[in-house]
Amino acid sequence: MNRIDELFARKKSGVLNIYFTAGYPRADDTLRIARALEVAGTDIIEIGIPYSDPIADGPTIQNSSETALEGGMSLKVLMNQLQELRRYVKIPVILMGYINPILQYGIEQFCVDCKDVGIDGVILPDLPLQEYQEMYQVFFEQNDLFNIFLITPQTSVVRIEKIDEYSKGFIYMVSSASITGAKQAVSDVQIDYFRRVQKMNLKTNKLIGFGISNKETFDNACRFAQGAIIGSAFINQLNQDASDDAIRSFVSAIKD
Amino acid sequence: MGINRQNYNVDARGYYGKFGGAFVPEMLLPNVLELQENYLEIIHRPSFKKEFDYLLKDYVGRPTPLYLAQRLSQKYQSQIYLKREDLCHTGAHKVNNTIGQILLAKALNKKKIIAETGAGQHGVATATVCALMGMECIIYMGAVDMVRQRPNVERMKILGAEVRAAQSGSQTLKDATNEAMRHWINHPTDTHYIIGSVVGPHPYPDLVARFQSVISQEIKWQLKEQIGTENPDMVIACVGGGSNAAGAYYHYLDRPQVQLVAAEAAGLGVDTDKSAATTFLGSEGVLHGSRTLLMQTADGQVIEPYSISAGLDYPGIGPIHAHLFDSGRAKFCAVTDEEAMLAGIELSRLEGIIPAIETAHAIAVLSKIAIKDKVVVINLSGRGDKDLDTYIKWGKY
Numbered sequence: 001m002n003r004i005d006e007l008f009a010r011k012k013s014g015v016l017n018i019y020f021t022a023g024y025p026r027a028d029d030t031l032r033i034a035r036a037l038e039v040a041g042t043d044i045i046e047i048g049i050p051y052s053d054p055i056a057d058g059p060t061i062q063n064s065s066e067t068a069l070e071g072g073m074s075l076k077v078l079m080n081q082l083q084e085l086r087r088y089v090k091i092p093v094i095l096m097g098y099i100n101p102i103l104q105y106g107i108e109q110f111c112v113d114c115k116d117v118g119i120d121g122v123i124l125p126d127l128p129l130q131e132y133q134e135m136y137q138v139f140f141e142q143n144d145l146f147n148i149f150l151i152t153p154q155t156s157v158v159r160i161e162k163i164d165e166y167s168k169g170f171i172y173m174v175s176s177a178s179i180t181g182a183k184q185a186v187s188d189v190q191i192d193y194f195r196r197v198q199k200m201n202l203k204t205n206k207l208i209g210f211g212i213s214n215k216e217t218f219d220n221a222c223r224f225a226q227g228a229i230i231g232s233a234f235i236n237q238l239n240q241d242a243s244d245d246a247i248r249s250f251v252s253a254i255k256d
Numbered sequence: 257m258g259i260n261r262q263n264y265n266v267d268a269r270g271y272y273g274k275f276g277g278a279f280v281p282e283m284l285l286p287n288v289l290e291l292q293e294n295y296l297e298i299i300h301r302p303s304f305k306k307e308f309d310y311l312l313k314d315y316v317g318r319p320t321p322l323y324l325a326q327r328l329s330q331k332y333q334s335q336i337y338l339k340r341e342d343l344c345h346t347g348a349h350k351v352n353n354t355i356g357q358i359l360l361a362k363a364l365n366k367k368k369i370i371a372e373t374g375a376g377q378h379g380v381a382t383a384t385v386c387a388l389m390g391m392e393c394i395i396y397m398g399a400v401d402m403v404r405q406r407p408n409v410e411r412m413k414i415l416g417a418e419v420r421a422a423q424s425g426s427q428t429l430k431d432a433t434n435e436a437m438r439h440w441i442n443h444p445t446d447t448h449y450i451i452g453s454v455v456g457p458h459p460y461p462d463l464v465a466r467f468q469s470v471i472s473q474e475i476k477w478q479l480k481e482q483i484g485t486e487n488p489d490m491v492i493a494c495v496g497g498g499s500n501a502a503g504a505y506y507h508y509l510d511r512p513q514v515q516l517v518a519a520e521a522a523g524l525g526v527d528t529d530k531s532a533a534t535t536f537l538g539s540e541g542v543l544h545g546s547r548t549l550l551m552q553t554a555d556g557q558v559i560e561p562y563s564i565s566a567g568l569d570y571p572g573i574g575p576i577h578a579h580l581f582d583s584g585r586a587k588f589c590a591v592t593d594e595e596a597m598l599a600g601i602e603l604s605r606l607e608g609i610i611p612a613i614e615t616a617h618a619i620a621v622l623s624k625i626a627i628k629d630k631v632v633v634i635n636l637s638g639r640g641d642k643d644l645d646t647y648i649k650w651g652k653y
Contacts, residue, residue, distance in 0.1 A: 051556075051557065052425065052557040052558045053425065053430065053431075053434050053543075053544075053558050054434075055281070055284075055434050055437045055438060055441075055544075056281040056283060056438075056441065058438070059424070062424050062425075066425070069557060074555035074557075075555060075556070076555065098542075099279060099542050100541045100542045100543070100552070100556045100558075101555055101556030101557065102556070103540075103541055103542060103556065104539075104541060104552065104554065104555060104556035105555075105556070125281035125282065125283075126279045126280055126281050126542065126545070127279065128277065128278060128279060128280075130269075131277065131279075149282070150281065150282040150283070151282060152282050152283050152286075154283075154285075154286040154444050154445075155282060155285070155286070156286075174282065174283060177283065177441065177442060177443070177444045177445075178283075178441065178442050179283075179438045179441050179442060182442070
């Protein structure tokens with residue numbers, strides 16, 4: 001059984017997914033941070049594959065990607081680091097990235113290697129659903145790798161239903177029309193959207209991401225979904241202090 | 257999936273052969289779908305065509321002349337015609353597209369316009385049509401380019417546009433494009449993004465090619481008038497993203513007797529790390545929403561290109577050109593900075609026309625391929641006024 005399904009089988013609410021960029025702040029930090037997140041009580045870890053042109057990301061994640069690339073991070077280096085992943089980390093781990101580096105790596109090889117090192121799911125925002133179905137779905141399924149899709153306030157009902165049909169693990173519910181790292185309180189418009197989707201009774205679990213930065217926004221999001229995803233706010237924490245202790249305090253502040 | 261390599265137009269899914277598509281995150285998809293679902297219906301409306309044609313004629317100054325360059329022809333022992341897009345309002349072909357897209361934006365009830373620009377020509381052409389239509393306009397331009405192309409920044413501001421510096425990455429055209437896309441994600445409902453070339457997610461490459469296709473439409477009847485046939489032996493154009501080339505080729509794509517030639521910017525040479533010749537140095541991948549050829553590392557990171565010409569300084573080419581290259585329909589030539597500058601001076605001396613440095617790359621092709629006794633059309637995509645600083649710095653005239 002995929003670790004993501006195992007997680008949702010025993011935990012139906014308050015699921016905390018934390019994102020960080022591979023190789024940030026330092027090239028060899030990837031596994032240490034993943035380990036620290038698990039020890040601190042995170043439920044899912046999402047590791048970003050740095051890319052030179054991340055169009056869905058705001059300045060915080062852009063900067064972390066740039067630093068990671070300058071430090072020598074690449075998909076090959078990351079896969080090498082992840083060889084050791086399952087010695088240290090038991091919880092579900094997801095890779096998030098843009099399609100071009102993965103095309104160059106080879107999508108089939110990527111899926112095979114993901115299974116090899118113990119990756120449970122992948123988020124590729126700029127891989128269209130149709131291309132996925134026609135060309136790549138078979139590789140994902142052969143390797144028990146979940147392709148996580150996004151929905152946004154602008155996604156039509158028909159499309160949400162279609163995405164629900166093809167989704168495994170969870171649906172990444174983007175909280176507002178924005179790139180990552182936008183700071184805002186949860187608005188009435190967003191709550192309408194959360195309620196609207198809640199009423200659709202999708203078969204797939206949902207995690208809400210974008211704009212989730214602290215305990216308040218996390219708890220609020222958890223009212224409408226099985227959990228939520230924190231990205232830029234955690235990168236900002238790493239900018240200030242990336243020690244294991246600091247990571248533990250960051251996660252505690254959200255969970256307690 | 258059957259791929260018809262002899263079909264040079266876009267298919268229903270937005271592909272040219274294996275290139276194209278719409279590789280955009282879910283946040284951008286509704287905007288892109290809205291365009292995909294409406295663009296053909298809107299641009300085929302009689303009222304749309306009427307206003308588009310009217311503005312091209314009385315505002316842009318079309319048709320642009322097809323001029324027999326006698327002294328240039330004599331030198332190359334051929335018959336060389338120059339399609340004078342440099343005489344368009346704002347000094348380049350770019351305005352054909354911005355006129356079309358602002359009318360499309362109005363038809364879609366959009367209130368605000370955003371655009372990216374490299375050298376500033378597309379930014380100026382966008383700011384111009386926004387002034388014409390009274391629409392709010394934000395132009396993203398790389399912070400480095402803003403310094404290099406200061407006069408165009410000021411032109412945009414005079415026209416009432418807000419120019420925002422793209423501070424991310426290498427602070428040039430690709431980053432300005434990223435910033436414009438991010439802005440569009442943040443403002444999905446009231447804003448239209450006027451992309452300046454035949455790049456981006458479907459339907460942009462087709463949309464821009466159609467608006468620029470007026471160039472080859474005019475070449476056909478102008479040539480017929482002058483020499484009795486619509487078909488030259490060869491059409492030459494420069495390719496950065498490739499909008500002027502797409503327009504100059506468009507009505508000749510299915511006429512194999514017309515050879516299509518593309519000039520890419522080799523910068524200091526294709527064997528150096530300072531180049532922008534995508535078909536020589538690139539490989540297949542996804543850039544700015546379409547599957548195409550792009551310059552990238554083995555790890556799939558986009559490489560910052562180099563050319564003396566800011567308008568050709570782009571790490572990819574439009575998917576239509578990737579397909580023309582892949583299928584062999586068009587011949588691609590790499591032209592160095594030095595060759596382009598010399599060609600710019602040659603055209604200035606022989607014909608009294610100072611071309612944009614982008615365009616000078618197309619002129620340089622004359623001495624690189626066999627054209628003796630042939631009828632050749634060169635798309636003279638822009639004038640050189642904006643490039644005086646570069647000519648002066650180069651200095652060899």
